[in-house]
Structure formats: C-alpha cells, structure tokens
Amino acid sequence: MTNTNKTLNTCKYDTGNTTFTIEQLEIIEEQSVDLLVNNSLLLTFFCSPIQLEALALGFLWNEGIISDLSEIKNLYISPDMARIEVSLFSSIDEHLNLMRTSTGLTVIRELEKRQMNNSFRINPEMLIKLYDEFSAKQKLHQVAGGYHSAALSDGERINIITEDLGRHNCLDKISGMFLLEGKPFAPQIILLSGRISSEMIHKAIKLTAPIIATRTTPTVKAVEIAKKYGVAIVGYLRGKQFSVFSFPERIQFK
Structure with missing residues (x-):
C-alpha cells in the first residue's frame, strides 16, 4: 500500500536529560476531497489520499446511489487529488437526503425488510x-x-x-x-x-x-x-x- 505519510521535524523531550532534541517522525496526511456527481457537489471526504476511486464508488454503492458499476459513465480524479468527478448515465435525486452521523454521512433510507439470508457461521x-x-x-x-x-x-x-x-x-x-x-x-x-x-x-x-x-x-x-x-x-x-x-x-x- 502506498505510504501517504509526511515526515516532519519534531522536538522530542527526554525526562532523563531534560532537553529537547530534533527528531523526524512520519505524520498522517489528511486530504479534503470533493465528490461531484453529475457536476453537482455531493459531499467532501476528509480522508487519506489513497484508493480514491474505490472510496467514491464504495460510498455511492453503499448509499444506494448506484447499484452497479455499469451505471458509471466516467470517473475522473484531479491531479491534486482534491476532486473526484463522477458522471452517471442517469440523474440522481436532487433532494437526496444525507444525514450526518458520528463518523460520516449516510443516506436516510429503510433497510431490507427481512433478516439477512446468509447462514454463514465460523468457529x-x-x-x-x-x-x-x-x-x-x-x-x-x-x-x-x-x-x-x-x-x-x-x-x-x-x-x-x-x-x-x-x-x-x-x-x-x-x-x-x-x-x-x-x-x-x-x-x-x-x-x-x-x-x-x-x-x-x-x-x-x-x-x-x-x-x-x-x-x-x-x-x-x-x-x-x-x-x-x-x-x-x-x-x-x-x-x-x-x-x-x-x-x-x-x-x-x-
């Protein structure tokens, strides 16, 4: 997996000799990425700038905006990775209701009416x-x-x-x-x-x-x-x- 961390100089304090020393540490990089669907801004991700195509497609699928990759006409990621543009073959609901949760966004919708039809068990x-x-x-x-x-x-x-x-x-x-x-x-x-x-x-x-x-x-x-x-x-x-x-x-x- 691509390393997206940045190396920064930090001041490390040591209680043994009560001094600061310069230390290089790898720090997580955070990127804001706008997701545009059919030229309209849907939301902004705050994410690690890797696997952005999967992030966009997975979000659209999880939220029921697409049901299959065949619905995607085009997907473009800007060179600075600040924008993902997705074109669909069909339009989406202009009044799509996104609800902010403690960790992200989800479309307000009903779940399936029945329990999951999967009998899998594991030891x-x-x-x-x-x-x-x-x-x-x-x-x-x-x-x-x-x-x-x-x-x-x-x-x-x-x-x-x-x-x-x-x-x-x-x-x-x-x-x-x-x-x-x-x-x-x-x-x-x-x-x-x-x-x-x-x-x-x-x-x-x-x-x-x-x-x-x-x-x-x-x-x-x-x-x-x-x-x-x-x-x-x-x-x-x-x-x-x-x-x-x-x-x-x-x-x-x-």
Missing part, C-alpha cells in the same frame, strides 16, 4: 486467526499510528484490506475495491480496527456480510440494528478473547 479459532492476520497487515498504522483499517473476508482468508484516517472511509473503500474486482467472492466477515457504529451495520448489510468484528466496542444503536437484521457483532477481540453482542449463533463453538 472462534478461525475468527481469531483472521483478526490476527488483519492486524499484522496494517502497515500504515505500524509506521505512523493513527490509521483505521477495515478488511473483507470470505471466512477463510483476508481478501481485501485498506487503511484510512476515517473508519467510515475504510468501509467505503473495501466496498469499492470489492466492486472494482468484480465481486469475486462471497463476503462473510468485516474486520475493523475501531468502534462499530450504526452506519457500519448498514454497510455490512449492503455487503451481505453477516459478521462484523473489532478490537473495540459497538454502539447501542449498532447492536439494535444488528439484532434486527441478523448481523453478529464481535467486540473486544483481543488475544484469545472476545465478546459477542448479537447473534451468537453465528459463532460455531465445538
């Missing part, structure tokens, strides 16, 4: 193995810290992984990469590095991934939605332990 040892592999692949975070990560798995391996300064951006990016690769596998597990909030459950449902796991915690709203639509939330996955907040029957104990 605890395999889930822990996949999460350990996911953690080991977080290269940008290992260099500079501060990055969030998301991965998509078919239940046997890590198929897609991405990093970004925003949790919601990570989920949009893995969705976009899944589309760009032609949906080559059945998504079963979403692995996250940070908190699971309600819009992340919406995106899990969109991907039809019945398990979402993190080393931290879900919100109450996320658990409520997950229970309603058949998504297992696994939290506090650290070492050999984790907690299951919804649909524990998706974890196949011996």
Whole structure:
C-alpha cells in the first residue's frame, strides 16, 4: 500500500536529560476531497489520499446511489487529488437526503425488510486467526499510528484490506475495491480496527456480510440494528478473547 505519510521535524523531550532534541517522525496526511456527481457537489471526504476511486464508488454503492458499476459513465480524479468527478448515465435525486452521523454521512433510507439470508457461521479459532492476520497487515498504522483499517473476508482468508484516517472511509473503500474486482467472492466477515457504529451495520448489510468484528466496542444503536437484521457483532477481540453482542449463533463453538 502506498505510504501517504509526511515526515516532519519534531522536538522530542527526554525526562532523563531534560532537553529537547530534533527528531523526524512520519505524520498522517489528511486530504479534503470533493465528490461531484453529475457536476453537482455531493459531499467532501476528509480522508487519506489513497484508493480514491474505490472510496467514491464504495460510498455511492453503499448509499444506494448506484447499484452497479455499469451505471458509471466516467470517473475522473484531479491531479491534486482534491476532486473526484463522477458522471452517471442517469440523474440522481436532487433532494437526496444525507444525514450526518458520528463518523460520516449516510443516506436516510429503510433497510431490507427481512433478516439477512446468509447462514454463514465460523468457529472462534478461525475468527481469531483472521483478526490476527488483519492486524499484522496494517502497515500504515505500524509506521505512523493513527490509521483505521477495515478488511473483507470470505471466512477463510483476508481478501481485501485498506487503511484510512476515517473508519467510515475504510468501509467505503473495501466496498469499492470489492466492486472494482468484480465481486469475486462471497463476503462473510468485516474486520475493523475501531468502534462499530450504526452506519457500519448498514454497510455490512449492503455487503451481505453477516459478521462484523473489532478490537473495540459497538454502539447501542449498532447492536439494535444488528439484532434486527441478523448481523453478529464481535467486540473486544483481543488475544484469545472476545465478546459477542448479537447473534451468537453465528459463532460455531465445538
């Protein structure tokens, strides 16, 4: 994965000799990127300036603005990476209602009327193995810290992984990469590095991934939605332990 960090000179204080020394550290780069759809500004991402095509496509797909890549007429990213222009073959709702959440934007819409039609289950040892592999692949975070990560798995391996300064951006990016690769596998597990909030459950449902796991915690709203639509939330996955907040029957104990 491309390293987008910037190296800056910092003053390091050492309590041992009570002096400042000059130290070079890699710092996360943050980019504001306008997303224009059919020449109209839809929103501005604040993101890591990598995998911008996947970010835009994944966001549009997750929010129901497109249902397939065939609806894209053209996608252009400006050389300074400050603008993504997407042309669709059809128009979009001029009164599209975007709701700001704690971590991003989501279209106000109803979810599916029935629980997820996916019977996938996984044993605890395999889930822990996949999460350990996911953690080991977080290269940008290992260099500079501060990055969030998301991965998509078919239940046997890590198929897609991405990093970004925003949790919601990570989920949009893995969705976009899944589309760009032609949906080559059945998504079963979403692995996250940070908190699971309600819009992340919406995106899990969109991907039809019945398990979402993190080393931290879900919100109450996320658990409520997950229970309603058949998504297992696994939290506090650290070492050999984790907690299951919804649909524990998706974890196949011996």
